[in-house]
Amino acid sequence: MAADIIIEAKNLSKSFGKFKAVEDLSFAINHGDVYGFLGQNGAGKSTTMRMLLGLIFPDKGSVYIKGEKFGNGSRHLLKHVGAVIERPDLYKYLSGWDNLRMFAQLSGVPIATNRLHEVLEIVGLKGREQDKVKGYSQGMKQRLGIAIAMVHNPDLLILDEPTNGLDPQGIYEMRVLIQRLSKDFGKTILISSHLLYEIEQIATRMIIINRGKKITEGDVTTLLSPDDTNIDVRIGAFDITTSLKASQWASALTNAVDGKLQFRMNPSNIPALNKWLVAQGVDVYEINASHSLEAYFLSLTNEDNAKA
């Protein structure tokens, strides 16, 4: 429903010289979405996000925020949006508090001091706010960037690679924070990441772009149907291929090489598969279900690259 759309890109195109960074790209983000934005390096993700925020001007196409056309003359619409694009570069010679306070004052809405304390609490920086940013770790900078993005309580958060440069603990904390922002604070989130597993964990809808064009878009649950889960099975040396091809598993079997079997099917079938293999006298060492946004992403982008 149109009224639920927070931000919409219509036929966006952008070239840098002869290089077409984004080509005729359209999508819409609805209220409450955690919208994954996926693409290989150079696919046009950052350029698109920058166009959504008015940092880069599209050659063609338009951006609509809450139904209003966005441009230089309507920058007030940015009060509905908070963003961290690529790295959260901040004034290193100022404290975290000063950075937050300054950007809060530019956010187009009056913000009480209590709110600054509140967002610092949410992102887990309470107690470190008076430290200069030059002493912050990458994870702290990312969290301060998110605090700055959300301090004016915008409807939409745009987060470009928020886990970049973070260690595994930092990535986990960032994922938890983003999930909290969505579930507890009702934020609509547009997020891009190279870490497909992270997107898979938190996104409700997603778009995949390649070479500036949309390849697919939709609900994560629909796009990543459980029936397409990759099941990897490691077995002892035993030639089961002939029996498999004559069995009920033949249609799910995608590969069988050197004691490794690969199926694409619903994980609920794993117990039955295991029983069948054991009944055939096969030693089963390991069964792994990897679903897989990664596999899905790679199959789509490789297919698209092959066409090019």
Add this chain to the structure above:
Amino acid sequence: MLRLELYKIFKRPRTYISFAIITAFALVIQLALVADGKNFISFALQGVNEQFDVKGNILNGYLVTYIILQSLLVQIPLLVALVAGDVLAGEANMGTMRLLLTKPVSRTRLVLVKYTASVCYALLLITWLAVIALALSVSIFGAGDLINLKSDSFVIILKDDVLWRYLAAFGFAALAMSTVSALALFLSSFADNAIGPIMGTMGVIVVLMIFTTLDLPIFNTISRYLFTTHMIGWKGFFDDPVPYAAITRSAIILAIYTVLFVGATIWWFNKKDIQS
């Protein structure tokens, strides 16, 4: 928003380098003249003493101030460009421009605020120069009549007639530095690193000053239209009579350049893609 810009400028330690340089420069000249001022004065007045009997406190605070100002003709624009050349390019370099422009602030307003903040800095620098050069020199050397030596003549300005001229000259210098700020801001809008605009501003000023000072017919035609020719209009306040018409013309030309530079910056910045 202006308050925030000023806060950012004056929270950076390097902003104070300019104030330190001016202080050091003025102090060095003052100390040198305390130590060897009599020889300097007798050398400077060599030609004059042949025809006139000059007596009194010649080496006074007003003359020392004039010597300091003459010596800082090139340095002050450089110090002004240090901040004005950094206001846009520095944000691009730090990556903060990206974050800044995700906020609902118009690009035109941002440019105007940054320009105003740069001018505030330039005004403070000029004020500091006035304090350190004029107030300190007068307190060290005392007040007296000002002898303004020129290449082919000299002007004596009576002690009671000097102070207002200095105030007017500092006011004019502030206008000239506003033009330098506007040029540095304009160059800053093209760059993602402050070094380029700072060096660019200095390059433009030095090259145009060569046009101004070289007495060649081809340069004379264009030099009257160059802002560098009019930047030294403050010297007119130390002539007798004061050439008000020429000073006003210079002020108008500087104002026109300022409007052109700021206008061009706004135009360009409003269509610039932020890729830093």
